[in-house]
Amino acid sequence: MHYVRTAFTIVALVVITAFISDTPVPGYEAEAIPRGVYFKLPLEQPRFHWRFTDQEAFLSGRLALSITSSDGQRQEFVVFEDGAITDGWREISGPQADGSMYFGFSSRLGALTASRDSIEVELIVLEDLAGMGAFNEGVLPAGRYVASASYSSLTGKRWYDWITRDNRDPMAFISCWHHTWPLEITRNQGWHGAQEADQDPSGSSWFSNVLDATDVKRGTDGTRCLK
Structure with a gap:
């Protein structure tokens, strides 16, 4: 039993180190395999949650995601255009x-993904888009928006999956945005009412704020970035 406890302790320390350290442990990088994709648009103020009031106006534009591998291979996925969400998204x-639409999308399509990919999202907005978050309302003006990103997490084919017994479908989570798109705030009240003095306007938890204070690079939702 002593050896079992020792081995478990070592494994636990390695996994914890991978989470809090800025230096990945050996084998941390996920293999290039087909994965589903999950992301939210990089709107600056809401951070976690936002709904566009007019779904039809939102979908009348175009949203595309491109993934470029470290050796230059590029994949592009159209999430929606011309009023319709693409099959598979x-x-x-x-x-x-109420006819509103959330600002995040996911797909089970097999996008070939690996840790060192470069990611870009392009959104074409044909008319000003009103929306609401937890503590405010605002508008995303018409125009073309582009943002680059890296992954916050890649599941599947990781060296420690045999420990965690993670048997879910492999997924690529994108939240480490290098740019954000500012909204024009029109009202400081959202679906949770008005913001109280001690509340984070982003809707962040105290734990996320602690993570933000560390030197480790983290995404807009507080999760660690893979690169």
């Missing part, structure tokens, strides 16, 4: 009774 939160 879905809005994260599902249909809303």
